Amino acid sequence: MTAYDELMQFQRETEALGQIAGRLSWDQETHMPEGATPQRAEEHGAMANILHARRIDPRVGEWLAKAEAVDEVAQANLRHIKRSYERTSKVPAKLAAELAKTTSLAHRIWAKAREDEDVASFLPILEKVVALRKEEAAAVAGDADPYDALLDDYEPGASGESLSAMFGALRPRLVALREAVLDRPAPDALNGTFDETAQLALSEKLALAFGYNLNNGRIDKAVHPFSSGSGLDVRITTRTNLTDPFNCFYSTIHEVGHAAYEQGIDTQHLLTPLGAGVSMGVHESQSRIYENQLGRSRAFTGWLYGQMRDSFGEFGINDEEAFYATVNRVNDGFIRTEADEVQYNLHVLLRFDLERALISGDLAVSDLEAAWNDRFAADFGFAVDKPSNGVLQDVHWSEGLFGYFPTYTLGNVYAGCLHQSLRDALPNLDDDLARGDTSAATCWLQSNLQQFGGLRTPVDTITHAAGFEPSEAPLLDYLEQKFGAIYGL
Incomplete structure (x- = not known):
């Protein structure tokens, strides 16, 4: 197998785990029982740890250095993987897990606050979410605009x-x-x-x-x-x-x-x-x-x-x-x-x-x-x-x-x-x-x-x-x- 083949085999497993993490979120918003919230937050954090570790695995950097793009599809795959690798490497694993756990908890607190028309009950967890995202943005952006670092997650190339x-x-x-x-x-x-x-x-x-x-x-x-x-x-x-x-x-x-x-x-x-x-x-x-x-x-x-x-x-x-x-x-x-x-x-x-x-x-x-x-x-x-x-x-x-x-x-x-x-x-x-x-x-x-x-x-x-x-x-x-x-x- 070439370096590109090995990288793509590894990436398929990462993508599959990402899909599983997405279905945890889907279930949370549709069928999950209310009492499962604390456990689901732990599950989100554990999955975030696993995905973060895979995305910054040293082998990914080695494969990227050796991989050759033989066509347009390979070029695009390498572009996406390199972008993810470089971005994720800047975010500490502990921060990524804390973000996943906190936002999982925040979602249910928001839903209850919305139902009760109670902004005050939501603000403490929102303040924590904002602080964690600002910390992440600072790690990724360096000297650039932190908001652009967050925006780039959803619209690469925009500012x-x-x-x-x-x-x-x-x-x-x-x-x-x-x-x-x-x-x-x-x-x-x-x-x-x-x-x-x-x-x-x-x-x-x-x-x-x-x-x-x-x-x-x-x-x-x-x-x-x-x-x-x-x-x-x-x-x-x-x-x-x-x-x-x-x-x-x-x-x-x-x-x-x-x-x-x-x-x-x-x-x-x-x-x-x-x-x-x-x-x-x-x-x-x-x-x-x-x-x-x-x-x-x-x-x-x-x-x-x-x-x-x-x-x-x-x-x-x-x-x-x-x-x-x-x-x-x-x-x-x-x-x-x-x-x-x-x-x-x-x-x-x-x-x-x-x-x-x-x-x-x-x-x-x-x-x-x-x-x-x-x-x-x-x-x-x-x-x-x-x-x-x-x-x-x-x-x-x-x-x-x-x-x-x-x-x-x-x-x-x-x-x-x-x-x-x-x-x-x-x-x-x-x-x-x-x-x-x-x-x-x-x-x-x-x-x-x-x-x-x-x-x-x-x-x-x-x-x-x-x-x-x-x-x-x-x-x-x-x-x-x-x-x-x-x-x-």
């Missing part, structure tokens, strides 16, 4: 400065569009109650319509919808709301976008560094284009309207066009995951700025709730009414995912680029979507982006698929055209 520039270009047109839309009469809102069993049945039908392979996946309920796994085992969760079935339907479509990316990767990359999505921004581009540009399109909502009437009977919306406007209704709200396309990114920018301030030390954890509430009032024009609608609404910080939030907006930008090229390639797409057939679009995405997994860098992945370098312009043009038509601007 806080570059994202601030992009977000700065987005903000003026988004704010102007939001103000113009909210100044117009709103479409009818959905009213009534919608049976949970019927919601979940239609949710599964939507998952299948968007190409989710249930032979290699499953759908469960969780407080916060998510996708987990890769290769032959890719699971998603959704949630229900008796008065808002769109919450269930579009959470499902969103997570199917993530899952379809993982299921669509070429099986030759199974249990290798290329066998998972290349970045969270690229991952989010798939979930957002499935959810929004396809799932909330006029053509697809026409089909969904018929499905809802079959599932729930008459529900107060008179026709397909009115239903399309209702699905895309812009209205004030607190929750990021429920936000419309016009306002969603404003929710992300709030979190991006606050978490950068936490990591830099400009904002204390004890002042986080007040800072959140002040910023929310300034951006949205009304006050947060309770913590679960404010600083406690997202799971991310309890899990230590600092640097993750900006990838949501980056994913929207990427989705705008992909949608422009997809529409150019598929001029008759709306005819298919009107029948509930998404296969032309999802196959285009699988062929042009998903199958390659981590073969290319994030920016190169989007550039290859879209045919041009990513820019915020296609997203803004799409939003202005779509909502300008709905609201008669």
Whole structure:
């Protein structure tokens, strides 16, 4: 065996253990009994120790020094392994284990605090999570920006400065569009109650319509919808709301976008560094284009309207066009995951700025709730009414995912680029979507982006698929055209 062969054999075992660790997290958020929390925290810590030791094993460095890249796939595998090896080597094993154990505990404390509307009960563990992540960031960054070191975990090659520039270009047109839309009469809102069993049945039908392979996946309920796994085992969760079935339907479509990316990767990359999505921004581009540009399109909502009437009977919306406007209704709200396309990114920018301030030390954890509430009032024009609608609404910080939030907006930008090229390639797409057939679009995405997994860098992945370098312009043009038509601007 060559040095490359030995390295890849070792890496496959590391990737397999990483998948097992991921299923520990999936189980914790779906089926784990409440009383198991302390033991699960120990299990997470033990697995983190094992994975950390493998990722900095001296043999990895020796194999990297000797390995020869004979083709593009080998080059990409070596790039990923080297990046992981160098990054992980800078983080002490004790710190990695402590982070895993603390975030496992923090997750359940956050869930209870959210349920009880009790910010104070969450802040001590959050303070510990922030301190540990700052310690990790300092170890990785050296003299560079610590926040960039965290961001690089989710979006290799991005920086806080570059994202601030992009977000700065987005903000003026988004704010102007939001103000113009909210100044117009709103479409009818959905009213009534919608049976949970019927919601979940239609949710599964939507998952299948968007190409989710249930032979290699499953759908469960969780407080916060998510996708987990890769290769032959890719699971998603959704949630229900008796008065808002769109919450269930579009959470499902969103997570199917993530899952379809993982299921669509070429099986030759199974249990290798290329066998998972290349970045969270690229991952989010798939979930957002499935959810929004396809799932909330006029053509697809026409089909969904018929499905809802079959599932729930008459529900107060008179026709397909009115239903399309209702699905895309812009209205004030607190929750990021429920936000419309016009306002969603404003929710992300709030979190991006606050978490950068936490990591830099400009904002204390004890002042986080007040800072959140002040910023929310300034951006949205009304006050947060309770913590679960404010600083406690997202799971991310309890899990230590600092640097993750900006990838949501980056994913929207990427989705705008992909949608422009997809529409150019598929001029008759709306005819298919009107029948509930998404296969032309999802196959285009699988062929042009998903199958390659981590073969290319994030920016190169989007550039290859879209045919041009990513820019915020296609997203803004799409939003202005779509909502300008709905609201008669």
